Each structure stands twice: as C-alpha cells, then as structure tokens.
Amino acid sequence: MQREIREECEISLDEERAELRAALGFPERSPVDLVGMLHAAPARTEPDHTLLNAEEGRAYDLIGRPPPPLWEPVLAQGRADLAALRAGETAVWQAVAEDSVRRRLALRAAQLDRAEGDLELLRRLLRYATRSSMTDELRLSGVLVGGYGQAEDLPPLHEVRETDFDTACGLSEIPGPGADPAGLRRWAQETDDLFFGGDPAEEPLYTWTDLALDPGLTSLALVALIRRFDAIELDQSLLRRADDPTRLDTAELSALADDFERLGEPVQARRARRLHTALQDRPQHRTRAVGIGTSAAAG
Known part of the structure; x- marks a missing residue:
C-alpha cells in the first residue's frame, strides 16, 4: 500500500x-x-475497559496475543504465600491462618506445585481448613496430605472427617483407621484424579472465577464469565451432556445468570436467562429443564 x-x-x-x-x-x-x-x-x-458490542452485549475479540489465563493472576498471592510458608516465615503463617482466602489460594498453589518437602506445611493447612467445614479446599488439603501415604496421618484425617455432619459425608471415603499407607495413597490419588489434578487448564473456569472474587479480582472474573457466555451463545454444542451428546445441559446458563446478577451486571444476566429460556422451549430440552427446577426446589 x-x-x-x-x-x-x-x-x-x-x-x-x-x-x-x-x-x-x-x-x-x-x-x-x-x-x-x-x-x-x-x-x-482488559479487564477494566473491555469493549462490548452495544446491541448484543458480546465482548470484542482482542487483536494479537491473548491475556494470560485467569488462573495466573488469581494464584499470584497464593504462590507468594506458598513460597513464604516453605521458607518458614512466621508472620506469613499467622496471616494465612487467619485469612480463609489466603489459605484457599495457598492450597491451590500447592496443588499445582507439589514438592516433597511440603508435608508438614500441608498438615498445618489441613488443620486450618477445618474452620470452614466441608469445602473443596478441605478435601484438597486432605488429598495433598494423604498423597504422601503416611500411616500417622490417618488419625488426624479421621478427626477432620468427624468435624461435623458435612465433613463426615464429604470425606466418608477416607480409608478406615486400620488402613495401610498404600490404601491412604490410593484414596488420595483417586480423589485427586476425580476432583483436582495438577493442570490448571483442566480445572473448570468457575474454580478460578470463584477464587478471583474472594481477593477482589472482580473485573477479571467478570470478563472471563462474559467471554465464556459469548462462546456458548455462538456455539451451543459446548453445553452438550457428556452422557448424551444429543442433548444439552443448560444448568451452566442459569449459573452464569446468577453470577452476573451477583456481580451487578443485569444486562449480561438477561442475556444468559434469555438463552436459557429459549433452550427450554425446545421439546428436546423440556425434560432437562423440569429436572433442574425439581432439584433446586428440593435443595
């Protein structure tokens, strides 16, 4: 030119x-x-000034390299705390013990960066995690401790399991008091494979959006949710059920609408609810819609 x-x-x-x-x-x-x-x-x-289409509400694509995945900024504090915990910094231990958000992030950092020398700090984090009853992080801390396969960890794990009714149900598959270390390690590995793993890219997006909201990274979470809904709106096959690919699972749309409302984004919430309603009007999805409503009512 x-x-x-x-x-x-x-x-x-x-x-x-x-x-x-x-x-x-x-x-x-x-x-x-x-x-x-x-x-x-x-x-x-991004994320503070994301350009949206005025008519559709979709986020415009960025030119050039995409921003880092959401889990990187979300885990920045957790990784810093994990490094300090490994170094034995007393002040950080006290801060993490009193802050449930920092405990969650430090555990997630340990999930993705596992080290042989972490057992003692993981045992301490496990004790702190019981303060919130049954949570993903309590299960994760149990898995990380159990993964070492130490018989001496079975009694404290059982004590954690008996914290209350919810923990007894959520951790019911921990091997019995007389189990051998191999049984403990096997439980930890199977639970790890089912719920966690070591690849942040394989975690559900909502793991990171939920964690982003706790330390105040609201804008990052919002943009990630908008782009996820945009992708679904353009390609509804993303909602296909794993057990029956001929049908769609629309529960994610309802969850997205709830998240948008919680974040003060009524326009995005209406978009998600509009698509959710449109999919329920199709005969092949009506049974699924009734099932979701019944479950919600029962809960």
Whole structure:
C-alpha cells in the first residue's frame, strides 16, 4: 500500500511522515514495533475497559496475543504465600491462618506445585481448613496430605472427617483407621484424579472465577464469565451432556445468570436467562429443564 501511495503522490511520504512525527513529538519506530504496540494496546484494556458490542452485549475479540489465563493472576498471592510458608516465615503463617482466602489460594498453589518437602506445611493447612467445614479446599488439603501415604496421618484425617455432619459425608471415603499407607495413597490419588489434578487448564473456569472474587479480582472474573457466555451463545454444542451428546445441559446458563446478577451486571444476566429460556422451549430440552427446577426446589 505504501508503494502505491508513493507512486500516486507527488510529495515525499517519508519526509511528510518525519515532519508530522516530529511535530507531534513521537519517537521514530519501525513498522514491526508499531504493529506490536497496536496488538498490545487492546490487551492492556482488559479487564477494566473491555469493549462490548452495544446491541448484543458480546465482548470484542482482542487483536494479537491473548491475556494470560485467569488462573495466573488469581494464584499470584497464593504462590507468594506458598513460597513464604516453605521458607518458614512466621508472620506469613499467622496471616494465612487467619485469612480463609489466603489459605484457599495457598492450597491451590500447592496443588499445582507439589514438592516433597511440603508435608508438614500441608498438615498445618489441613488443620486450618477445618474452620470452614466441608469445602473443596478441605478435601484438597486432605488429598495433598494423604498423597504422601503416611500411616500417622490417618488419625488426624479421621478427626477432620468427624468435624461435623458435612465433613463426615464429604470425606466418608477416607480409608478406615486400620488402613495401610498404600490404601491412604490410593484414596488420595483417586480423589485427586476425580476432583483436582495438577493442570490448571483442566480445572473448570468457575474454580478460578470463584477464587478471583474472594481477593477482589472482580473485573477479571467478570470478563472471563462474559467471554465464556459469548462462546456458548455462538456455539451451543459446548453445553452438550457428556452422557448424551444429543442433548444439552443448560444448568451452566442459569449459573452464569446468577453470577452476573451477583456481580451487578443485569444486562449480561438477561442475556444468559434469555438463552436459557429459549433452550427450554425446545421439546428436546423440556425434560432437562423440569429436572433442574425439581432439584433446586428440593435443595
């Protein structure tokens, strides 16, 4: 294009460009640098200034490299705390013990960065995790401790299980007091495979959006939820049921609408509810819709 402009114009494009750049006070940069800056600029607008389509409410795609996955900024504090806990920093131990959010994030960091020397700090985190009754993090801390297969950890794990009715149900499959270390390790591995794992990309998006809300990373969570709904709206096959790919599971749309309302985004909530309703009106989804409503009423 620049060659065509040079051929058609009598002026010197390079001279005019240099004169304009000097007048505006812009430094001289190569086209490669300028294109790179163009691609980087939109990425810097997220999450605080995400551009939405005024009519549809969808988020515009970013040019260039995508921002880091949500779990990276969410786990930044947890990773820092985990490093300090490993170093034995007393002040950090006290802070993590008194802050349920930091405990959750430190445990998630330990889930993704497992080290042989973590057993003692995981035992301490397990004791703190019982303060919140039955949670994913309590199960995770039990799994991480049990993964070492130490027989001496069975009594404290049973004590944790008997904290209250919810923990007794949620941790009911912990091996009995007389189990051998191999049985404990097997339980931990099977539960780990079912609920956790070591790859953050394989965790459900909602693990990270929920964790983002606790430390106040609301904008990050909101943008991730909007982009997830946009993807579903454009490709409803994302809702296919694993047990019956010919049908859709619309429960995620209802959950998204609830999340948007909780975050003060009524427009996005209406989008999610509108699609949810539209899918229920299709004959093949009516049975599923009744099932969800019945479960919610029973709960």
